[in-house]
Amino acid sequence: MSKQSGNFVAGPHPGQAFAGRLWRRFDLFRPLPTLACCFVVLFLLGNTPLGAATLKAAVAKVDITPPIGLPMYGFFDRIKEGRVSTGVLDPLYARVLILEVGEKRLALVTLDLGRTFNAAGIERLRKTLDTSSGISLLIVNASHTHSGPNLLDEYPSGQPPAWELETLNKIAATVHEASGRLVEARVGTGYGSVYIGYNRRVVGSEGRVTMLWSNPGMEPTSPLDPRVSVLRVDDAGGKPLAILVNYACHPVVLGADNSKYSADFVGVMASTVETAFEGAPICIFLQGADGDINPYYATTPLKEDATAKRDWTGKQVGEEASRIARTIQTEIFPQPAIDFTDDVMNFRWRWDATTLRNSLLKTYGARIFEDHAGTLANDPPPDHLELHVITLLLNKRIAFIGMPGEPFVNFQINWRDRCPVADAFFLGYTNGYFDYLPTIDAAAEGGYGAADSNTYMEVGAGEQMLRHALVRVYEMLGRLKDSPEKD
Amino acid sequence: MRTLRKLQTRTLSHVADGVITFVVLVISAQGVAGAATLRGAVAQVEITPPPGVEMWGYSDRTGPATATLDPLYARVLVLGAGKNFLALVALDLGRSFGPASLARLQDVAPQCFSSLIVTASHTHSGPVVMDRYPNGTPAWELAAVDKIGHAIQHACSHLVDVRVGTGYGAAYIGHNRLHVNTDGTVNWFERNLTKIPTSPVDPMVSVLRIDQVDGTPLAILVNYSCHPVVFGSDNLQYSADYPGVMTKTVEGAFGQKPLCFFLQGAPGDINPYYAVTPLQQNAIRMRDWTGERLGREAAWIAKNVQTKADPEATLQFVEHKLKFHSRWDPQKWRAAMVAVFGPSVFQTFPPPAEGELELSITTVLINKRIAIMTMPGEAFVDYQISWRERCPVPDAFFLGYANGYYGYFPTVRSATLGGYGAANPATWVEVGAGDRMVDDAVIATYGMLDRLRKLPEDVKP
Numbered sequence: 001m002s003k004q005s006g007n008f009v010a011g012p013h014p015g016q017a018f019a020g021r022l023w024r025r026f027d028l029f030r031p032l033p034t035l036a037c038c039f040v041v042l043f044l045l046g047n048t049p050l051g052a053a054t055l056k057a058a059v060a061k062v063d064i065t066p067p068i069g070l071p072m073y074g075f076f077d078r079i080k081e082g083r084v085s086t087g088v089l090d091p092l093y094a095r096v097l098i099l100e101v102g103e104k105r106l107a108l109v110t111l112d113l114g115r116t117f118n119a120a121g122i123e124r125l126r127k128t129l130d131t132s133s134g135i136s137l138l139i140v141n142a143s144h145t146h147s148g149p150n151l152l153d154e155y156p157s158g159q160p161p162a163w164e165l166e167t168l169n170k171i172a173a174t175v176h177e178a179s180g181r182l183v184e185a186r187v188g189t190g191y192g193s194v195y196i197g198y199n200r201r202v203v204g205s206e207g208r209v210t211m212l213w214s215n216p217g218m219e220p221t222s223p224l225d226p227r228v229s230v231l232r233v234d235d236a237g238g239k240p241l242a243i244l245v246n247y248a249c250h251p252v253v254l255g256a257d258n259s260k261y262s263a264d265f266v267g268v269m270a271s272t273v274e275t276a277f278e279g280a281p282i283c284i285f286l287q288g289a290d291g292d293i294n295p296y297y298a299t300t301p302l303k304e305d306a307t308a309k310r311d312w313t314g315k316q317v318g319e320e321a322s323r324i325a326r327t328i329q330t331e332i333f334p335q336p337a338i339d340f341t342d343d344v345m346n347f348r349w350r351w352d353a354t355t356l357r358n359s360l361l362k363t364y365g366a367r368i369f370e371d372h373a374g375t376l377a378n379d380p381p382p383d384h385l386e387l388h389v390i391t392l393l394l395n396k397r398i399a400f401i402g403m404p405g406e407p408f409v410n411f412q413i414n415w416r417d418r419c420p421v422a423d424a425f426f427l428g429y430t431n432g433y434f435d436y437l438p439t440i441d442a443a444a445e446g447g448y449g450a451a452d453s454n455t456y457m458e459v460g461a462g463e464q465m466l467r468h469a470l471v472r473v474y475e476m477l478g479r480l481k482d483s484p485e486k487d
Numbered sequence: 488m489r490t491l492r493k494l495q496t497r498t499l500s501h502v503a504d505g506v507i508t509f510v511v512l513v514i515s516a517q518g519v520a521g522a523a524t525l526r527g528a529v530a531q532v533e534i535t536p537p538p539g540v541e542m543w544g545y546s547d548r549t550g551p552a553t554a555t556l557d558p559l560y561a562r563v564l565v566l567g568a569g570k571n572f573l574a575l576v577a578l579d580l581g582r583s584f585g586p587a588s589l590a591r592l593q594d595v596a597p598q599c600f601s602s603l604i605v606t607a608s609h610t611h612s613g614p615v616v617m618d619r620y621p622n623g624t625p626a627w628e629l630a631a632v633d634k635i636g637h638a639i640q641h642a643c644s645h646l647v648d649v650r651v652g653t654g655y656g657a658a659y660i661g662h663n664r665l666h667v668n669t670d671g672t673v674n675w676f677e678r679n680l681t682k683i684p685t686s687p688v689d690p691m692v693s694v695l696r697i698d699q700v701d702g703t704p705l706a707i708l709v710n711y712s713c714h715p716v717v718f719g720s721d722n723l724q725y726s727a728d729y730p731g732v733m734t735k736t737v738e739g740a741f742g743q744k745p746l747c748f749f750l751q752g753a754p755g756d757i758n759p760y761y762a763v764t765p766l767q768q769n770a771i772r773m774r775d776w777t778g779e780r781l782g783r784e785a786a787w788i789a790k791n792v793q794t795k796a797d798p799e800a801t802l803q804f805v806e807h808k809l810k811f812h813s814r815w816d817p818q819k820w821r822a823a824m825v826a827v828f829g830p831s832v833f834q835t836f837p838p839p840a841e842g843e844l845e846l847s848i849t850t851v852l853i854n855k856r857i858a859i860m861t862m863p864g865e866a867f868v869d870y871q872i873s874w875r876e877r878c879p880v881p882d883a884f885f886l887g888y889a890n891g892y893y894g895y896f897p898t899v900r901s902a903t904l905g906g907y908g909a910a911n912p913a914t915w916v917e918v919g920a921g922d923r924m925v926d927d928a929v930i931a932t933y934g935m936l937d938r939l940r941k942l943p944e945d946v947k948p
Binding site: 360446452453463468482 | 879
């Protein structure tokens with residue numbers, strides 16, 4: 001592998017990167033917070049007119065299926081019992097979309113993995129892409145498949161496993177290769193709806209929450225967001241390059257009894273779309289705010305034909321996404337623009353961190369830190385948590401928010417309601433992973449991901465992140481002036 | 488003419504205590520403190536300053552106050568259960584006092600109350616109030632604070648068992664003064680004499696009635712959102728504006744038995760129809776129309792409120808200080824202040840607007856069902872509506888201008904649309920601060936309802 005493509009080797013966390021050229025640290029609220037919310041890192045690009053610049057794009061896809069024999073992600077029972085992967089049902093991919101306007105180049109990397117890489121991994125990828133490919137803007141989004149390899153924030157050896165380093169190398173090389181074949185692009189959006197899942201937290205009339213872990217009878221639940229949002233990227237001649245599909249649903253049709261790698265319904269969805277377009281474009285799944293949303297056929301046992309249920313689920317989304325994509329009229333924007341921020345917000349722990357750590361150990365044993373709450377593996381835990389929130393505004397009309405965890409679906413609905421541009425995409429599992437982000441109401445109601453140990457960020461963190469991204473979009477639109485009116 | 492300042496206190500006879508549990512919650516510390524009944528007392532003291540004091544609210548006044556149209560009052564309610572008492576002070580002033588005077592009030596009777604809310608009606612016909620005065624706190628404010636302190640102490644020593652109830656109605660006395668045009672620009676819509684419908688407005692009149700145990704009304708608290716600016720800058724006489732008329736109307740309807748409190752809500756973008764009526768166009772009559780209309784509705788609501796003694800009375804509160812940064816670059820903000828309000832603005836209106844800002848937010852929960860949130864400034868009306876929609880208990884009161892003053896709190900969207908209070912120098916706290924404060928109050932309310940666990944559901948303690 002060439003030097004430019006950026007090999008990854010095990011090494012110390014490049015913490016100094018946060019003080020590097022691209023990152024400015026603003027410690028506005030010292031001492032650090034009893035009450036959260038400080039913007040620590042800001043990097044805002046693209047608010048200047050771009051003149052005659054054009055939007056360019058390139059796409060790529062790389063197989064990142066790890067070797068068998070690795071611990072798998074997502075079901076604690078599987079981790080606790082030390083079960084490892086035994087085969088491959090369908091390959092796992094990283095998909096890449098590179099966008100460029102003028103001097104600005106952004107890479108969107110989506111992963112058929114349970115979560116994104118840890119902070120060190122993302123930072124290494126960012127630095128490598130900056131050096132090798134001139135890409136300083138990076139979004140890494142995971143589909144949250146529960147049939148991938150496990151990823152941790154902290155590895156017992158202090159180093160990520162070989163497959164993870166190799167995967168980072170593959171992604172860097174793929175991005176580098178794609179960045180050499182950017183073409184003028186046109187974009188368009190479209191919307192539809194599909195029902196493949198349900199809200200797994202059932203709030204009773206007395207306020208008690210019951211978890212509904214599968215719903216093969218397709219009983220109606222709420223809140224739910226059936227919206228399928230599609231962003232289509234074509235070359236200048238109208239040939240589709242990429243079809244991005246944003247939807248919110250846990251990829252957990254396959255359950256803990258499955259020990260083979262699979263992208264779950266997401267892989268089927270992508271194949272369905274790509275086939276519908278005769279393999280021309282790459283279909284990129286963008287997982288939304290699925291913190292409380294399961295597929296109807298969640299955790300179907302293999303002996304009950306789980307793969308057929310996975311395929312049904314994926315095809316439902318894929319066929320709707322294809323229908324939407326076909327109706328989209330892409331266009332070349334006369335003044336294309338990429339506006340992007342990646343901000344770090346500081347939050348308090350929801351629970352007393354040391355007490356939580358001790359309680360987790362007492363309840364589940366040490367292996368709990370291989371499931372969720374990786375940050376808690378530190379003893380003592382950090383006194384606060386730093387979360388990346390990304391905001392992307394494309395051509396001043398297509399907005400994306402990225403949250404580093406599993407937001408509840410109401411955030412996605414709220415984002416769309418409040419976003420000041422017509423197109424509002426929501427990305428969970430982006431640029432970091434801090435487990436569940438329930439709404440304030442859900443945190444009070446309780447249930448899995450709302451008031452158990454799978455959520456540990458201060459209550460209201462999701463609302464703050466959403467508001468932060470909303471303000472960013474307004475800033476990018478030039479609708480928040482930097483000085484007061486004088487009349 | 489210097490007006491008479493007289494401490495008026497209403498006391499009530501004692502009744503037998505019930506046996507109930509209550510929860511003390513101060514700055515998120517919670518503990519069970521024993522049995523209690525809800526107890527309360529009210530007091531009223533006149534705080535009209537002498538003539539000659541600069542007046543609040545308009546930058547184009549021709550001089551200081553010359554006289555008094557109607558007296559300005561401070562009304563005090565002390566309410567609590569067990570050892571947990573709230574002192575609520577409602578002022579006929581443009582804003583609440585600054586940190587020094589609030590600290591003096593905090594210290595006046597620490598054994599009597601554990602939380603203090605000082606809220607102002609925002610009348611624009613009162614004296615200038617500042618956080619820090621160039622030549623020290625003026626005599627009128629020192630005297631007013633002393634009187635209020637005595638009123639609190641007096642109320643504390645005359646507590647009686649009380650019962651509470653709430654009721655709601657609607658009154659239309661104002662409009663949204665920021666008119667958003669179809670092209671997204673905003674026009675200043677100061678007066679609306681023909682009562683053209685606007686939005687958003689919140690016509691809801693929320694009433695909290697506090698009775699003695701025999702049903703005799705002790706206090707009627709009226710929560711509504713509208714700028715008290717029927718009088719304009721040509722008026723140089725002290726007046727409570729329409730809230731003074733409103734309180735008189737309510738008290739008159741109840742044979743002067745209860746004390747009526749006006750609790751200003753979130754009128755950051757709401758003006759009365761007859762805003763800034765020139766004196767020569769009979770502004771006094773317009774003030775009276777506005778106050779009487781609201782007062783009659785409040786009285787009608789109050790008469791229909793069925794108060795009841797809660798066998799498990801509680802009063803809880805959470806006091807938070809939230810940190811925000813300034814919205815503007817200090818130099819740009821100062822330049823805009825001078826451009827908008829004139830070169831003398833910092834002599835009468837020097838707010839804390841630079842660097843890190845620490846805002847006090849209090850959330851109160853009475854009997855586990857009546858919530859009150861405060862904001863230290865001029866919140867846009869959508870915040871009041873949002874608070875009511877999101878508050879997890881049925882009764883949600885919103886108090887602006889409470890425990891400090893940090894200018895306007897526009898919604899995020901309003902901040903982008905622009906206009907007075909939305910994007911001019913009268914707003915200086917970071918965009919989104921109001922949303923954050925509502926979030927905080929919702930979370931605090933859930934906490935006081937014990938609906939936010941201390942440990943995750945799934946772990947062993």
